[in-house]
Amino acid sequence: MSEQAKNSAPQDNKSNPIGALEQDVKILSAIGYIGLLFLVPYLVKPKDKFAVFHANQGLLLLIATVVINAIGSIIPVIGWFIILPLGGIFTLVLFILGIISALKGEEKRLPLIGNFDLLKVQN
Numbered sequence: 001m002s003e004q005a006k007n008s009a010p011q012d013n014k015s016n017p018i019g020a021l022e023q024d025v026k027i028l029s030a031i032g033y034i035g036l037l038f039l040v041p042y043l044v045k046p047k048d049k050f051a052v053f054h055a056n057q058g059l060l061l062l063i064a065t066v067v068i069n070a071i072g073s074i075i076p077v078i079g080w081f082i083i084l085p086l087g088g089i090f091t092l093v094l095f096i097l098g099i100i101s102a103l104k105g106e107e108k109r110l111p112l113i114g115n116f117d118l119l120k121v122q123n
Helices: 003-008 023-031 035-044 049-074 078-104
Strands: none
Touching: 023 035, 023 049, 023 078, 035 049, 049 078
């Protein structure tokens, strides 16, 4: 077999836990964890179960971030010095977990907030 034929042979992707998931779907799903960009995977791939799953998790993370910031901003002293910093660390950890899960091709729900399904796969 020639060197060119070896290089153009398709790569076997057995390490992917959910099969032959395309790289662009993984990247779109990871983008969905960045604030309002949860709409990107939902609008680009509305029939893709994986993309909609991560768009939903991104939406839940956005809602949790807004709630934590609102409560932390309203409550004087305790909110400013305890709720906001701890809430910020909590949402940052969830953000990182979500992006890692999407890029690995896994459908892991975010701890504490990920059990709700607000977005559905379109038919």
